[in-house]
Amino acid sequence: MDDKTKYVLRLADNALILGQRLGEWCGHGPVLEQDIALTNIALDLIGQSRMLYQYAAECKGDGSTEDDLAMKRDVFDFYNVLLVEQPNGDWGHTLVRQFYYDTYNYYLYEFLCNSKDVRIAEIARKSFKEISYHAQFSAEWIIRLGDGTDESHERVQRSINDLWTYTGEMMTPDELDRKMEAEGVGPNLDDIATKWKRKVNEILDIATLKRPEESFMQTGGKVGEHGEHLGFVLAELQFMQRAYPGMSW
Amino acid sequence: MSQKDNWKIWEVFIRSKNGISHKHVGSLHAPDAEIAIKNARDVYTRRSEGISIWVVPSDAITASRPDEKEPLFAPADDKVYRHPTFYDIPDDVGHM
Numbered sequence: 001m002d003d004k005t006k007y008v009l010r011l012a013d014n015a016l017i018l019g020q021r022l023g024e025w026c027g028h029g030p031v032l033e034q035d036i037a038l039t040n041i042a043l044d045l046i047g048q049s050r051m052l053y054q055y056a057a058e059c060k061g062d063g064s065t066e067d068d069l070a071m072k073r074d075v076f077d078f079y080n081v082l083l084v085e086q087p088n089g090d091w092g093h094t095l096v097r098q099f100y101y102d103t104y105n106y107y108l109y110e111f112l113c114n115s116k117d118v119r120i121a122e123i124a125r126k127s128f129k130e131i132s133y134h135a136q137f138s139a140e141w142i143i144r145l146g147d148g149t150d151e152s153h154e155r156v157q158r159s160i161n162d163l164w165t166y167t168g169e170m171m172t173p174d175e176l177d178r179k180m181e182a183e184g185v186g187p188n189l190d191d192i193a194t195k196w197k198r199k200v201n202e203i204l205d206i207a208t209l210k211r212p213e214e215s216f217m218q219t220g221g222k223v224g225e226h227g228e229h230l231g232f233v234l235a236e237l238q239f240m241q242r243a244y245p246g247m248s249w
Numbered sequence: 250m251s252q253k254d255n256w257k258i259w260e261v262f263i264r265s266k267n268g269i270s271h272k273h274v275g276s277l278h279a280p281d282a283e284i285a286i287k288n289a290r291d292v293y294t295r296r297s298e299g300i301s302i303w304v305v306p307s308d309a310i311t312a313s314r315p316d317e318k319e320p321l322f323a324p325a326d327d328k329v330y331r332h333p334t335f336y337d338i339p340d341d342v343g344h345m
Contacts, residue, residue, distance in 0.1 A: 031256065033277050033288035040291050137287060144280060 005059040006079065007180050008120070009069070010222060012052035013080035016070055017230070018101060019045030020237050021088060030091050037137065038094070044130040051123045071241040075230050082221040083166035085230045089159065092145045092152065096159040099138040099203070104170045106135040107195045108187060116184035139203045146207025153208065160204070161212050168217025171196060176222075258307040259285040261292075263299035271303050279304075 001009075022042035029035025053066035083101055088094045109131050112124035145156040171193035173181070180186030204211050220226065240247060256278040262271035274293050279285035285304040294302065313321060325331065 031278050033279065033292055037288060037291040040295065140283060140287065144284070 001060065003176055003179055004117070004185070005056055007176060007186060008052055008056040008059060010079040010176075011120075012049045012056055012069070013078045014084050014101075014105075015045045015049035015052065016237075017078070017080045017233060018084040018098075019043070019049060020233055021084065021086075022094070022098075024088055025094065034091070041098075041134050041137070044127075044134070048123070048127045048130070051126065055119050055123065067241070071238050075226050075234060076224040078221075078226065078230060078234070079224060080221055080230075081166070081169045082218050082227060083163065083170065085221070085226060085233055086163065086166060087229060090155065092141075092156040093159040093163070095138050095141040095145065096156060096163050098134070099142045100163060100167050100200070101170070102131070102135040102138045103196050103199050103203075104167075104192065105131050107192045107199075111187035111192070115186070120185065139199075142203055142209070143207045146204070146209040156207075157209050160209055164212040165216060165218050169219045169221060172217065172219065174222060256280050259289075259304045260307050260310060261285075261289040262303040262305070263289075263293055264301040264303075265299055267300065271301065274298075276307060 019042045022038050022045065025035060025038045026042070027035065029038060049070070050066055053069045056069055057064045057066050083097060086097055088097075109124045109128050112120055113128055115121040115124060142156065145152040147153070171189045173189040177186060177189055181188050201211060257280070258276050259279055259282075260276050261274050263274050264271045277285065277288050277292055279288045282304060286302055289302045289304055293299070
């Protein structure tokens with residue numbers, strides 16, 4: 001698989017796995033309105049992943065389809081960051097995961113709208129309005145939960161601390177990220193990190209939450225080294241195609 | 250503490266396009282006005298129903314009382330001359 005294909009798969013896998021995670025909230029949201037809001041975002045993400053898988057399938061050029069890429073790869077062939085496969089936890093925990101990711105994703109796609117790869121740029125421009133909304137939505141919720149009741153403050157601070165270790169991977173460039181940057185396809189991740197930190201600090205301040213100390217950052221997802229959770233996510237996502245190969249409705 | 254204690258109900262009004270008035274479409278729960286707008290966006294405008302949203306706390310609305318229905322509305326019933334029903338509409342006009 002060439003570098004470009006792998007890079008597109010990273011983008012696609014992040015969107016699909018996070019979309020699938022958010023989809024788990026369907027029917028379980030704390031109130032009807034929030035249930036609909038999260039599943040809306042889930043659908044946006046899965047829609048974005050489809051465009052990216054279609055492009056990745058074309059890049060691969062071996063006759064694979066978007067469905068093959070989503071439904072027939074196993075854990076070690078997924079390149080999503082560890083953050084997006086983390087379990088939902090409570091409402092606040094899900095929104096912290098979302099806030100960390102959306103903030104990164106916003107600056108990433110802002111760059112990708114002008115990627116030298118025309119197809120990536122097209123997909124990014126189509127997705128950017130949705131992604132901007134997601135970023136607004138999760139930041140608003142962090143502010144409300146942080147600056148809410150004693151209980152919401154304490155619980156969301158715990159999630160801010162617990163998920164912090166998964167934030168570094170998104171913005172730590174590896175060889176492939178650097179190569180894509182050199183070709184003008186992907187961004188300079190250090191730039192993204194600077195913007196991400198500024199935004200996260202700003203929102204945490206408003207939310208009266210403490211930013212965690214710099215500490216050890218988990219990595220591995222981008223190269224297919226995942227935690228225990230992804231297998232369970234895929235088991236649910238891929239069940240039908242695994243049990244009844246090729247079935248459709 | 251349940252959300253029923255601390256989440257207000259909001260009435261939602263959507264303007265479908267420029268030049269049309271905002272129209273009441275329903276109500277929803279939200280902790281504050283900003284979230285009410287976002288919830289309204291997700292609940293009521295997913296299929297391009299609108300270009301502008303108003304939200305109003307339900308308790309800010311003063312409604313007429315059902316038991317005052319007679320004095321409020323009945324007097325209009327016998328004043329048929331207030332309805333423009335006495336004109337013959339030419340066939341060419343079609344539906345008006």
